[in-house]
Amino acid sequence: MPDELPPPLERPSRPKDPGAAWFSALLGAAAGGVLIIAALKWLGPLPKTVTAHPWAATAAALLGAALAPLVHELGHVVGGLLAGFRFVWLVWGPLELRREGERLRLARNRHLGLAGGLALCLPPDEASRWGVAWYVGGGPLLSLGAGSAALALAGAGGMPAQGSVEGWAAAAFGLASLGIGLLTLIPSRRGGLLSDGARLLRSLRQPAxxxxxxxxxxxSGLSLGAxxxxxxxxxxxxxxxxxxxxxxxxxxxxxxxxxxxxxxxxxxxxxxxxxxxxxxxxxxxxxxxxxxxxxxxxxxxxxxxxxxxxxxxxxxxxxxxxxxxxxxxxxxxxxxxxxxxxxxxxxxxxxxxxxxxxxxxxx
Missing domain, CATH: 1.25.40.10 (Tetratricopeptide repeat domain)
Known part of the structure; x- marks a missing residue:
């Protein structure tokens, strides 16, 4: 150890207000729900079952939309596992599933900023950039596929004219999934984090x-080992x-x-x-x-x-x-x-x- 220790660590100057994160997450969820319901109404007349049971239909639509981020993160997990990655962490809403040693533990999510969903898989010692592409692209791919399938099923069930509450929920899930899939494919950086699209472009076009x-x-994977x-x-x-x-x-x-x-x-x-x-x-x-x-x-x-x-x-x-x-x-x-x-x-x-x-x- 050197004779003179370095100066103490300094706290970053940026504000860290957890209350702001909670407000932003709730506001985003509310705005997303309103937009999805508005989009469903724009598709055509409201189904009779929806007008007869508006609260049940609204709850079903919000539930369908809430499941869309989970499906997106599961797409990352599936893509990672197919590429030989090791599952570490999955967050959705109030729940998280994380690996502790060789066991998986279900616990309460303490970070509202991650309530929208997060998945983490780590590659093996020998991994390729194509494996990273599978892991990163798995989320948008599953979102687009599941969203398209849900909208097709909702349409086959008579949506929107004679649809059921279940069809209403399927349509909300389909719209939310397509939205997530398309938005995450847009190359961008927010809060120091790259979007799926930006990470895909980097893995395919910028080898270094x-x-x-x-x-x-x-x-990061080695840091969990011996x-x-x-x-x-x-x-x-x-x-x-x-x-x-x-x-x-x-x-x-x-x-x-x-x-x-x-x-x-x-x-x-x-x-x-x-x-x-x-x-x-x-x-x-x-x-x-x-x-x-x-x-x-x-x-x-x-x-x-x-x-x-x-x-x-x-x-x-x-x-x-x-x-x-x-x-x-x-x-x-x-x-x-x-x-x-x-x-x-x-x-x-x-x-x-x-x-x-x-x-x-x-x-």
Missing amino acids: LARQDLAVAVL RRPRDWPAELLAQVALEGEPPDATAAFVLYLHALDHGHIAQARAHLQQALCMAPAVTPLATELALEAAFFEVAVRRDPERGHRWLELARRTLDRPFWQAVQAAASLDYPGLSRAAQRLAARSGVDALRAEKLLKLTA
Whole structure:
């Protein structure tokens, strides 16, 4: 470790207001529902069953529209599995399904900003950009296919003139799915995240950037395994820093882990600061990076007070064991820290690195 530690980490200057995220998500859902119902009415006269049971028909239409994002994310999962990827995480509405070791756990979604849906699959050590294309394109492909099929079924059932409430729901699902499929195929960037269309174009037309994205994805997968970051393939790490700077927060984070495990503290601090500034606000990634910042301040810079400040930003973390270990360290609870760090060390190579740093505080 160097004689002089680097300066403390700085919080990103952008606002992080969870209330704004909740309001935006609810407003978006309401606007989407209104547009879908308006589109259904525009198709023709309302079905008799709808006019007779307006509340049931509205609920059915909203349910059909709400299922569309789930189908889209399942398309990503199916595409990833077909390409040999490993399922990690699926979020839809108030629920999330995530992998913990070799088990799958169903839990409550704590991040409203992801209520619209999110899927994450990680590639194997040997993966191709065509595999990435299957994974990315699976979402829009299933949305367009399922949406077209649902509209065809709704039309076959007599929609919109003599349709049933079920047909009304199928039509709402079809319109929402087609909308999601088409919108996600438009190349764009929002909040630091690329749309499916932008990622597809990159994987097919920009081989260098596609290899960079793939290297980041593979290293993210390795971070869940037993290999320590210092033992990660050098060619993948070189690919991540292809242009001299990491392209996004995830890339900066894997470079941080590698530098930290090699004892390059100043370099690790710089990469972690980059990741904190690049991460979209009010997202699980920002929360987990706040937890990593708390760990860095407590275990590396030996500053429990600053660690507590970062822990406040990481209260919604999905990684409770890591949070508990850092909390024990920041509170100078060394018996509790020893127990938590030992449990942490058994999970992965990255957690073994973290446990090693934390246990040095008890020496």
